[in-house]
Amino acid sequence: MSLQLQQITVLGATGSIGVSTLDVVARHPDRYKVFALTADRRWQLLATQCLQHQPRYAVLNDAKAAANLTAELQRQGCETEVLQGASALEAVAAHEQVDTVMAAIVGGAGLLPTLAAVNAGKKVLLANKEALVMAGGLFTQAVQKSGAVLLPIDSEHNAIFQCLPNHRSDYLARGLMSSGVRKILLTASGGPFRNTPSCDLAKVTPEQACAHPNWSMGQKISVDSATMMNKGLELIEACWLFNARPHQIQVVIHPQSVIHSMVEYIDGSVLAQLGNPDMRTPIAHALAWPERMESGVASLDIIATARLDFSEPDLLRFPCLRLAQNAADVSGTTPALLNAANEVAVAAFLSRQIRFDQIAQLNEEVLSRLVAVEPTSLEEVQSADTEARAMASQLINSW
Ligand code: NDP
Numbered sequence: 001m002s003l004q005l006q007q008i009t010v011l012g013a014t015g016s017i018g019v020s021t022l023d024v025v026a027r028h029p030d031r032y033k034v035f036a037l038t039a040d041r042r043w044q045l046l047a048t049q050c051l052q053h054q055p056r057y058a059v060l061n062d063a064k065a066a067a068n069l070t071a072e073l074q075r076q077g078c079e080t081e082v083l084q085g086a087s088a089l090e091a092v093a094a095h096e097q098v099d100t101v102m103a104a105i106v107g108g109a110g111l112l113p114t115l116a117a118v119n120a121g122k123k124v125l126l127a128n129k130e131a132l133v134m135a136g137g138l139f140t141q142a143v144q145k146s147g148a149v150l151l152p153i154d155s156e157h158n159a160i161f162q163c164l165p166n167h168r169s170d171y172l173a174r175g176l177m178s179s180g181v182r183k184i185l186l187t188a189s190g191g192p193f194r195n196t197p198s199c200d201l202a203k204v205t206p207e208q209a210c211a212h213p214n215w216s217m218g219q220k221i222s223v224d225s226a227t228m229m230n231k232g233l234e235l236i237e238a239c240w241l242f243n244a245r246p247h248q249i250q251v252v253i254h255p256q257s258v259i260h261s262m263v264e265y266i267d268g269s270v271l272a273q274l275g276n277p278d279m280r281t282p283i284a285h286a287l288a289w290p291e292r293m294e295s296g297v298a299s300l301d302i303i304a305t306a307r308l309d310f311s312e313p314d315l316l317r318f319p320c321l322r323l324a325q326n327a328a329d330v331s332g333t334t335p336a337l338l339n340a341a342n343e344v345a346v347a348a349f350l351s352r353q354i355r356f357d358q359i360a361q362l363n364e365e366v367l368s369r370l371v372a373v374e375p376t377s378l379e380e381v382q383s384a385d386t387e388a389r390a391m392a393s394q395l396i397n398s399w
Contacts, residue, residue, distance in 0.1 A: 005033050008287075009092050011113050012104035013037035014045045016218045017127045017153065020279045021102045022049060024287060024295055031293070036092035038105075038113075043069040050080045056097075057081050059088045061109075089113040094120035100287070103128045104153070106220050107343050108385055111135060115378075121146040125286045127153040129237040130343075134336040135381045136240035151286040152241055156186055156234055158282035159260035159273035160242060172243050177266075184244060185262040185270070186234060187254040188313065189214050191225040194255060198317050204356045206349060214257035214277045223346045224320075227359050228313065232324020236335050239328055246328040251321065253311045258300070276300050319360040323367065333384035334372040340388035341366035348396050358399070366391045 008025060012018045018037075025032045034053040039046045041062035047069055050058050058073070058080050060066040066084035073080055083092070093101050094116040101117035102125045103110055110128035115135075117124045119142055126132065132139055143150050152158050164171065164181065171179040192211055193201060209226040210219055217225070224230035235249050252262075260282075262272040275281045276297055284295030315322040320342070327334040345359040354362065366388050375381045 006031060006099045007035040007097050008032050008100045008102065009036040009038070009095070009098050009117070010034065010102045010104065011038050011089065011093060011110065011117075012102075012106065012128070013049055014039040014042045015104055015106060016216065016221075017104035017279060017283070018102070021104065021125075021283050021287075022053065024280050024284045026052070027294060027296055032100075032287070035095065035098050038089055038092065039065075040105075040109075041065040043072070047072045047076070047078075050078055051076060054078070055080050057083055057088075057092050059083045059085075059092055061085065061089070086112065090116035093117040093122070096120075099123060100125065102153075102283075103131065106130075106218055108134055108340060111381075115139065115142060118142045118148045118150070119146050121148050123149040123151070125151050125153050125283070126241075129154055129233050130339050132240050133233050133236045133339045134385060135375070135378060136236065136331075136335070138375065138378055138381065140240055150241070151289055152237075153279070153282050153286055154234060154237065155277070155279065155282050156261040157238055157241055158285055160184055160186070160238065160263060162273045162285070163261070163263035163271040164242065176242065176244055176248055180266050181248075182264045182266050184238060184242065184249045185252050185264065186231065186238060186249050187252050187257075187259055187261050188228065188231040189225070189257045190253045190255055190313070191228060191230075193226055193317075194253065201317070202355050202357045206352065209349070209356060213255070215279075219350060220343070220346055223349060223359070224342070226356070227320040228318035229320035229324060229342055229359070229363075231313070232321045232327070233339065235324060236328045246325060251313050253313050255309055256305065256307070258305050258308060274300060274302075320363060323360065323363055327367075330372065332372040332374045333381060334367065336375075336381050336384040337367055337370050337372060337388040338363055340385040341392045344389050344392035344396070353396060354399065362392055362395055365395055 034055040036057040037055050038059040043065040070082040093113045100123040103114040104127040111131040114131045165179045210222040257277040259272045264270045278297045280295040281297050327338045341363045345362040348354045
């Protein structure tokens, strides 16, 4: 079968998802050509990636890093053009020659470039869950308006997408029940502190929090997994992606991370998607969708897996999950406020300014002090984000 070469922009190319994406793309030179690669400031890794993939553009957020990359690529005789700044990120996401955009910038910084890709009607592979958490309503309206194809990269959402009926437009228009879906079972490994007594959580270090038992990921999502905020953000993400109500999503602890999520139908059938915990599977699935292609992921050894355990999450030990569940219920700008407070809290924990257990405390405190609204514009979302970041920083300084 002859395939048309797809031009791809990878936003967040130097991160964990970006590196896995380039690994998959490099296995299929007959299908994909890298158009642009972007990062915040890690220009050395971006230089290596440019030399391997020869993109037309490389974008760095940081001006000094961009100057260093320009000099290095000139020295190496690489023709990639280096751009810099937020508007350049949006430009390479929306460029007319681009077919597919991997949205893998971490945090709220990914919102505008991801939306630029959506508004330009691209095939958007969404890893940057924070974009949907912050601005789910406006984001999904933009998808409908532009005709962009939005495919989930989070392993759980990719699993749910695979287990839901093929006729996506039905459940997106009329809700999950109309497609015979009773509920979604969103699995969670429980992170590195699944069995740690609450009283010991105050003492955990950034290194311990980032040492996830099953997945190798960036620092922010690793800490979010340890607090279970990641599962809360995923719950909000799933509501927007699948037109689900929060009560239709049950979070289930599954420490082996072999089942990536499940969908239960009204006839009692439960469909699950299984695989090794390797992000190249959902990346390859979304890249090739609706076809399938090799990802480089080893075959699942189901005999060696032997057992699959399930339990309920402990909301007392993981208050961030409770906060996110409540935010999903009330919606409006509450998820944006929570997301922003959490980004500040995680950064402060990673720089040892606050303790691990203070991440949830800070999030709760910020939510209790700020008033959420029903956003009708992106500016309102951004203003909620700014307000929550300022409040979180102020609280940290006063502690
Ligand atoms: P990483 O921290 O590993 O990488 C983040 C990427 O974003 C890097 O390329 C980084 O550049 C870039 N970046 C950071 N800040 C900015 C900014 N202000 N402007 C432009 N670029 C920026 O993150 P992950 O790959 O782990 O996660 C990326 C997203 O995917 C997150 O939203 C996460 O929740 C989601 N996700 C990740 C999974 C995983 O397995 N890692 C699984 C499922 C979802 P630089 O290298 O220069 O800092």
